[in-house]
Amino acid sequence: MKEGFIITASPHIRSGVDVGSMMRAVIYALIPVVAVSIYLFRIKAVILIAVCIVTALLTEVIFQKIRHKKITLSDGSALVTGLLFALILPPGIPLGTAALGAVIAIALGKQIFGGLGYNIFNPALVGRAFLMASFPVLLTTWVKPFSLDAVTKATPLGLMKFQGAATPLLNLFLGQTAGSLGETSAVAILLGGAFLIWKGYIDWRIPAGYTFTVFLLGEFIHLINPVKFPSPFFQVLAGGLLLGAFFMATDPVTTPVTIKGRWIFGIGSGVLLIGIRIWGGLPEGVMYSILLMNMTVPLINRYTRPKPFGTRRGR
Amino acid sequence: MAQVFNGGIHPRYFRELTRDKPLREAKLPGEVVIPLSQHIGAPAEPVVKPGDMVKVGTLIGRSSKFISASVHSSLSGRVTAVESRPHPVLGNALAVVIEGDGKDEHELFSSQDPENVSPEEVKKLILQAGIVGLGGAAFPAHVKLTLPEGKKVDTFILNGAECEPYLTGDYRIMVERTDDVVGGLKIIKRILKAEKAYVGIEEDKAEAVKSMSEALKNEKSIEVIPLKVKYPQGGEKQLIKTILNREVPGGSLPLDVGCMVSNVGTALSVYEAVSFGKPLYRRVVTVTGAIVKNPVNLLARIGTRIGDLIEECGGLSENAGKVITGGPMMGLAQYSLDVPVIKGTTGILCLGEKEISFHEELPCIRCARCVDVCPMGLLPTEMRKKVKAGHWEELKDYSLSDCLECGCCQYVCPAYIPLVHLFKLGKSELQRIRQS
Numbered sequence: 166m167k168e169g170f171i172i173t174a175s176p177h178i179r180s181g182v183d184v185g186s187m188m189r190a191v192i193y194a195l196i197p198v199v200a201v202s203i204y205l206f207r208i209k210a211v212i213l214i215a216v217c218i219v220t221a222l223l224t225e226v227i228f229q230k231i232r233h234k235k236i237t238l239s240d241g242s243a244l245v246t247g248l249l250f251a252l253i254l255p256p257g258i259p260l261g262t263a264a265l266g267a268v269i270a271i272a273l274g275k276q277i278f279g280g281l282g283y284n285i286f287n288p289a290l291v292g293r294a295f296l297m298a299s300f301p302v303l304l305t306t307w308v309k310p311f312s313l314d315a316v317t318k319a320t321p322l323g324l325m326k327f328q329g330a331a332t333p334l335l336n337l338f339l340g341q342t343a344g345s346l347g348e349t350s351a352v353a354i355l356l357g358g359a360f361l362i363w364k365g366y367i368d369w370r371i372p373a374g375y376t377f378t379v380f381l382l383g384e385f386i387h388l389i390n391p392v393k394f395p396s397p398f399f400q401v402l403a404g405g406l407l408l409g410a411f412f413m414a415t416d417p418v419t420t421p422v423t424i425k426g427r428w429i430f431g432i433g434s435g436v437l438l439i440g441i442r443i444w445g446g447l448p449e450g451v452m453y454s455i456l457l458m459n460m461t462v463p464l465i466n467r468y469t470r471p472k473p474f475g476t477r478r479g480r
Numbered sequence: 481m482a483q484v485f486n487g488g489i490h491p492r493y494f495r496e497l498t499r500d501k502p503l504r505e506a507k508l509p510g511e512v513v514i515p516l517s518q519h520i521g522a523p524a525e526p527v528v529k530p531g532d533m534v535k536v537g538t539l540i541g542r543s544s545k546f547i548s549a550s551v552h553s554s555l556s557g558r559v560t561a562v563e564s565r566p567h568p569v570l571g572n573a574l575a576v577v578i579e580g581d582g583k584d585e586h587e588l589f590s591s592q593d594p595e596n597v598s599p600e601e602v603k604k605l606i607l608q609a610g611i612v613g614l615g616g617a618a619f620p621a622h623v624k625l626t627l628p629e630g631k632k633v634d635t636f637i638l639n640g641a642e643c644e645p646y647l648t649g650d651y652r653i654m655v656e657r658t659d660d661v662v663g664g665l666k667i668i669k670r671i672l673k674a675e676k677a678y679v680g681i682e683e684d685k686a687e688a689v690k691s692m693s694e695a696l697k698n699e700k701s702i703e704v705i706p707l708k709v710k711y712p713q714g715g716e717k718q719l720i721k722t723i724l725n726r727e728v729p730g731g732s733l734p735l736d737v738g739c740m741v742s743n744v745g746t747a748l749s750v751y752e753a754v755s756f757g758k759p760l761y762r763r764v765v766t767v768t769g770a771i772v773k774n775p776v777n778l779l780a781r782i783g784t785r786i787g788d789l790i791e792e793c794g795g796l797s798e799n800a801g802k803v804i805t806g807g808p809m810m811g812l813a814q815y816s817l818d819v820p821v822i823k824g825t826t827g828i829l830c831l832g833e834k835e836i837s838f839h840e841e842l843p844c845i846r847c848a849r850c851v852d853v854c855p856m857g858l859l860p861t862e863m864r865k866k867v868k869a870g871h872w873e874e875l876k877d878y879s880l881s882d883c884l885e886c887g888c889c890q891y892v893c894p895a896y897i898p899l900v901h902l903f904k905l906g907k908s909e910l911q912r913i914r915q916s
Contacts, residue, residue, distance in 0.1 A: 171802050171836060172815055174901035176887030177829075178491060178645065178808040179837050183894045184845055240842065282843035282895075368848075417847035422861050424851070466862070473879040474486075474717065474856040475729035 184281075187366050188241030191412070194357035195248060198408070201340050201350040205310040206256040210346055214251040216260050220267035221247030228276040242281045246270055249412060250289040252347025253405060253452070254296075257308040257317075262300055266292040286459045287419050290452050297452070305447075307343040318343040321403040322448035325395050337402035348405040358411030367415035370424065374431020375410040375438075376401055382439040394443075406438065409451035419459045425469040426462075434458045483725060485718040487855040488710040489888045491645050491809070493684075497768050497775040499648040503656055505779045506765075507792055508584060512555045512783030513565045514540065515575040518822040519618040521547035524610075526576060532559045535587040537759050540576045543607065549620040549823075550610040554761035554781035557581040568786075568805045568812060568819040575820070578783070588757040594663050597754055599671035609753035610760050610823075614745030615639060615714070616806055618824035621746060625671060627735065635739040636674040637723060638665050638747055640681040640688060641707055641714035644807025647827045649764035650744045652777045654681070654688035657748055660755075662695045664747030665702070667754055672740060677702040678723050682709045711809060712886040716741045718855055730882040745826075765821055767793045769830035771800060780821050786828050787817030801833035809887040842895035850889035850899065856882045860889040860899050867906040872913055880906050 202210040225243035229236050238244075250270050254263055270292025278284040297304045309318040320343045321332035336342050340350025347354075361367040383397030394400075401407070414420065414434055421430050434454045441450025517523035524541030528534060534553040541551035557580040567573040589608060592601060607622040627633065638661075642650040654661055669677045679696070681689050683706035693704045705723050707713050717728045719741055726737040734740055745764060752758040761782055768775040773794030780789055786805065790796065804811040805825050821828075850860035856879070863878045883903050890899040 170800060170813065170815060171838060172813045173802075173838075174898060174904060175806075175811055175813075175885070176809045176891050176900065177802055177804055177811065177813065177831060177836065179891050179893070179896075180489070180491070182849075182892065183839070183896065184842050187845075187847065187894050242845075280843065282845045365849075366847075368852075417845050420846075422846055422848035422851050422859065470859060470878075471851075471857045473730055473858055473882050474721075475727045475732070475882070 184240050184242070188245050190361060190364055190366050191245050192241065192248065194360045195252070195347070195412070197353035197356045198252060198347045198350065199248070201353040202252065202256075202346045205340065205349065206308070206346060207311075209256050209308075212260065213254060213256065213258070213263055213346060214248060216264055217251035217254070217267045218244060218247035220264040221250065221271050224268045224271040225276070228272055229280070232276070234280065237281065240281060243271060246275065246288045250292050252408065253289060253293050253345045255304060255307050256346050257306060258303055262296060262303055266296040269295040282418055284418055285462070286456055287413050287416050290413060290456050293452055294456060309343055310341055310349070320344045320448065321399075322442070325399070325403070326448040329392070331395055331399065332403065334398055334402060337399070345405055345408075348408045351402050351407050354407040354411055358407070361411070361415070367411070368424075368427050370427040371414050371420060371431040372410040374428050375414055375434045376406065378432045378435025379406060379438055382435065386439070386443060400439070400442070404449045405451040409455055413451075413455050414458070419462060421462050421465045421469065423466060423469040423471055425471070426465040429465050429469065430458050430462070433461065483722050484708050484710065485713070485721045485855055486857065487853045487888060488712060488718075489853050489891055490709070491711055491891065493645045494768070494770070495646065495648050495651075497646070497770070497772075498766055498777055499651060501776045503652045503764060503777050503779055506781065506784065506789060508580060508582070509555065509781060509784045509788055510580050511560075512578050512580070512781055513575045513785070513820045514551060514554065514578065514783035515565070515567050515570075515573045515820065515822055516541040516551055517567075517570065517573050518551065518782070518824065519549040519612040519620050521545065521549070521620055521623075523574065524548060524551045526562050526574070528559045528562070528576060530559050530561055533557070534559060534578060535585045536761055537587040543610070543620075547620060547623050549612050550608065550759075551576075552610055552759040552761050553578055554783050555580040556583050556585040566816055566819045568814060568822060568825065589759070591757040592754050594667055594751065594755045597667070602667060602671050602750075602754060605753045606750060609749070609758065611746065611749045611753060612760070612823050613743055614749060614763060614823065614826070615743035616810070616824050616826050618822075621742075621750070624740070624742075625668070627672070631735050633672045633674050633735065633738060633740050634676065635724060636665075636669045636672055636677040637719060637739060637741045638677065638679040638744055639714055639716070639719055639741050640679055640685070640692070640744045641719060642685070643682065643711045643714035644809055644811075644826070645711070646768045646829050647766045647807050649766045649777050649826060651685050651688050653744055653748055653764060654685070655691055658691045658695045660751045661744050661748050662692070663755065664749070664751035667750055668742060668747060669702070674740075675701060679704045680707050680713075680719050680723055681705070682707050682713055684709050711888065712855055712884065715855065715884055715886060717884075730879055760823060763821070763823060763825065765789060765825055766827035768827060769832075770835065771796045771798050771832040772830050773797055782823060783820045785817065786814070786819055786821060789821065789828055790817065790830065796830055798832050800830045801836040802831045804829040804831065809891070810885060837896070839896040841897050844895050844897060847894060849892040849894065853888040853892050855886060855888060856884060858883060860903075863906065864897060864899055864902055867902045872906070872909055875906055875910060880910065883907070
């Protein structure tokens with residue numbers, strides 16, 4: 166019998182899950198969303214997604230080369246960032262602008278903090294916030310689904326805020342509305358989100374806390390002023406809430422590690438979202454609500470430490 | 481009645497390799513190497529010297545302090561050396577080497593009637609027999625069963641959970657030696673003056689639940705509790721939580737919440753010591769792994785070389801990448817097949833080169849899977865940061881000392897971070913600081 170065994174501390178077995186498989190699962194979960202976006206926006210969607218992903222991957226490689234770090238494209242995180250970034254852009258955005266945003270997402274959103282695991286803000290949202298500040302018009306120009314030329318159309322939230330016009334809920338659920346590439350179809354997002362929850366890769370508490378808070382506060386303001394504020398179902402289904410709730414607010418790196426903290430993160434995002442939708446100059450608030458909550462994560466982690474086993478006597 | 485504890489994991493168990501095969505007496509080894517330290521506490525002091533003739537059961541190391549345990553010969557023959565030899569836990573340690581004469585003569589002490597023996601007599605016998613906790617921790621049993629002044633145990637729990645993957649020794653004992661295990665359980669319950677006793681068995685061990693329930697059907701104060709299958713259900717604190725819904729606070733003992741837990745193997749040894757006058761010179765060892773040709777539970781003499789036991793199971797079908805004493809979650813990787821079976825050796829697990837994951841550590845993505853599975857409600861991801869940064873003082877706030885080292889966090893970590901290794905390091909560093 167050969168000797169020369171490997172010696173490590175226990176445990177000696179592990180689950181088959183690693184960072185790569187978790188990232189791949191996010192990609193799989195986005196398949197319905199991507200499919201709907203291609204169905205609605207055709208070739209524009211395909212090109213936009215391709216440009217964002219390629220730019221994100223290139224930026225990651227170049228940055229890691231400059232920093233003399235190991236190239237870690239195989240962990241899939243840059244791919245996820247690139248894809249998610251494409252899905253939160255208006256479908257008609259000029260490709261150069263989109264590419265610039267993807268560079269910012271990876272470079273300033275992630276690599277500058279030290280790469281995967283060290284960033285404070287969700288990288289895709291950092292990229293979008295940058296574009297929003299730099300090119301506000303391009304970022305709020307929406308195209309009508311199924312149109313190959315650039316026929317502009319306001320988003321459901323925009324229609325509501327600036328014209329007081331409601332979009333039928335069924336359209337919102339299925340997604341035949343104007344909006345960011347991947348945010349329009351609630352059903353596609355829910356399918357992907359359910360898959361990730363079932364796999365145990367995201368915690369249901371964050372999307373649940375986020376959407377229920379928006380629903381409850383939406384109901385509250387709707388009761389106060391039904392003319393100005395639409396029904397809570399509209400608040401939940403219109404705009405990027407669901408995409409944000411299932412795919413951005415659940416980013417492991419930028420959300421709390423404690424269970425109580427995840428509730429706080431979800432509920433806090435919901436409160437901020439409604440605040441922005443009521444008082445903000447923009448119709449939408451998902452991006453800023455999540456980015457603002459990202460900042461509070463270290464604080465949340467610190468004050469929501471679980472009580473260790475044995476300190477909960479008499480329960 | 482039985483609930484679940486928080487956290488935990490569901491690994492693949494691989495019990496089918498050995499569970500349905502009867503216990504088998506291992507071949508008599510030609511030589512045994514019996515370490516004088518096989519337990520928590522002070523090493524035993526050797527009472528034999530090279531050249532002495534011994535029988536099976538002859539005292540070779542005397543328990544020197546209160547927290548210590550005596551050691552007996554497991555072979556009849558001649559002592560050839562008392563010297564430092566490879567040890568599965570300590571690296572190298574003082575051991576008595578005995579060359580067998582093939583006669584297998586026994587030297588037992590006088591047996592007692594288990595129904596009527598006095599508590600003092602039982603404790604004396606347990607001390608004399610060198611019994612330690614056989615679940616793996618190897619804490620001297622006579623110490624554990626001696627209650628400190630003013631402490632009372634109302635409930636005794638027999639631990640038949642056997643939650644480590646691969647291991648089936650306790651299961652075979654409960655199925656094949658049911659009456660003796662029950663005998664041991666009754667003795668312990670009686671000397672503790674416990675009003676109530678439970679036997680906790682994971683519900684997938686249906687055969688054991690059945691035979692133990694059958695044997696205990698006329699006992700009003702003893703109940704068999706089938707437990708949900710989840711690792712680490714057999715952790716003392718987890719077992720007490722699920723069966724009694726009591727939580728043992730950090731730094732405390734089960735005694736502090738009025739209970740005590742012992743492993744089924746320990747109960748069997750207590751019974752054998754009392755009724756047959758047998759010291760602890762052999763134990764059940766699960767020799768297992770997908771690459772072991774004929775995996776089985778062996779009744780092995782303490783001091784048998786683990787390589788010999790693997791050979792006895794037909795050897796390996798391919799090269800082993802790791803040889804582990806104990807189970808895959810908490811067992812110790814061995815560097816050599818020359819280490820002997822000791823009292824705490826629950827199993828010998830051989831993993832093939834393809835079965836071991838050896839991967840470079842990736843950055844923590846703060847996914848908190850480790851937080852979700854920690855059965856002690858700790859924050860492994862934060863503790864890791866503090867250990868890596870050497871912030872020892874802050875570690876106390878994170879209750880590092882409560883860590884069981886059960887390995888759940890590392891099992892689920894997608895970034896291949898050696899969390900248990902880091903926590904062991906942190907604990908020893910804290911201990912060093914405390915002592916200096």
